[in-house]
Amino acid sequence: MEADELIGHNGVFKVKERLLKRHQARIEDVERRKEAKENHTVIKESVDYFLSTFSGERAAIEELLSRCMGVDQKAAAQLLEEATNKTVQLQKFLNDSMVFLTTYDQRQAQAALQKLQTCLTETREQALPKKKFAFRARCKAADKAPESVMDPLNDGAPEKCDSTQVEGDPAGVQCGFSHMSNTVLAKTAEEIQKEDVLLSHLSNCKVCLYGTPSTLHLKHIDNCEILCGPVSTSVFVDQCQHSTLALACQQLRTHNTSDTLVYLHVTSRAIIEDCQRVSFAPFSWSYPTLEDDFRAAGLDPDRNNWDQVDDFNWLAAGTPSPNWAVIPKAERRTTWEA
Structure with missing residues (x-):
């Protein structure tokens, strides 16, 4: 009789142990899901911040370049220098954001930067034309x-x-x-x-x-x-x-x-x-x-x-x-x- 009681006691213990493990696994799964959701939210917020900031800075550079036309060469040179510095900083901003951007976002941003570089060069050639030379x-x-x-x-x-x-x-x-x-x-x-x-x-x-x-x-x-x-x-x-x-x-x-x-x-x-x-x-x-x-x-x-x-x-x-x-x-x- 004592042996039967011991077996029954062990059986109850094993059931409780399985239930405890299952409960612990559920808790861990909930924590993992919560952490993944938080990480996803952080990444999404980071991407949204990048896209918004990148777009704003690009627009600011384009506005500087548009102001180069119709001003004297000294003013144009100052605007071009400011636009160049902003473009350098925008490239650094992109470099620092690569870790959380998708490949698509990276390529879109890099293509936008290349267009800015081209526009910067073309604006410089128009605003600061070369004099006749030998x-x-x-x-x-x-x-x-x-x-x-x-x-x-x-x-x-x-x-x-x-x-x-x-x-x-x-x-x-x-x-x-x-x-x-x-x-x-x-x-x-x-x-x-x-x-x-x-x-x-x-x-x-x-x-x-x-x-x-x-x-x-x-x-x-x-x-x-x-x-x-x-x-x-x-x-x-x-x-x-x-x-x-x-x-x-x-x-x-x-x-x-x-x-x-x-x-x-x-x-x-x-x-x-x-x-x-x-x-x-x-x-x-x-x-x-x-x-x-x-x-x-x-x-x-x-x-x-x-x-x-x-x-x-x-x-x-x-x-x-x-x-x-x-x-x-x-x-x-x-x-x-x-």
Whole structure:
């Protein structure tokens, strides 16, 4: 009889234990649901705040650009500088918000920023038109560039820079190099500080840009090596092939590019479109003032998304794009002497 009572007691105990566990599981499930709901609410509120703030700041920049027309050049220059600074801050705001934005929201915001950059450039060209000018050759860049920038076709002697410059108003200076081949080129920090730099129609060239340009545009680049210091906002690459690029920036957009190696430091995400056989590795170019230039450009040297690449031609979720790859460690460049 005592044995039967013990069995009955154990049975009741086990039932109570199961009920207790089930009750505990329900409590935990309720807590999980509550936490998930709260997290969802926080994320939704964060996204709503981002979209509202981003839209407002974009409208403010567009309004500044619209005011540039019909005023004198001094006033236009001030408005353009304010618009540029606001665009830089808007890019930083987007970078900091990437963790909770959907891919769609990221792409929409990045596309809006690119349109702002284009509008900024076009407005600058209209509001600060270039004066009539004559071409002249300048050698300042080569004289001030580090001795490592050498011309391999000239027995190691530094190559003189003969980039096209514009006489007259400094606001009309065309900063960059165009339609050149088989040469080594350089620009100093003083020449490109906060400038929009354009490199176009270059072949078999090496270009070193020291300092912190506002934006960098590369167009029609063939078999070149291009090294650039930290860019405050965006780098735009179009029609580049068989080249090596070393770039640091907030945003990289690459179009119509093939067979190109990119050594990259980017604080948002790189974007490629209509590209094939583009490979990436961490930025590894260095020069004496690089650390100071990172600070001047407002880039975080510890935040590098070099291998986070969005391919706008490849939307298959969970499957890597065949259009880009990571450069194997054993094949990455670590020295950049001419």
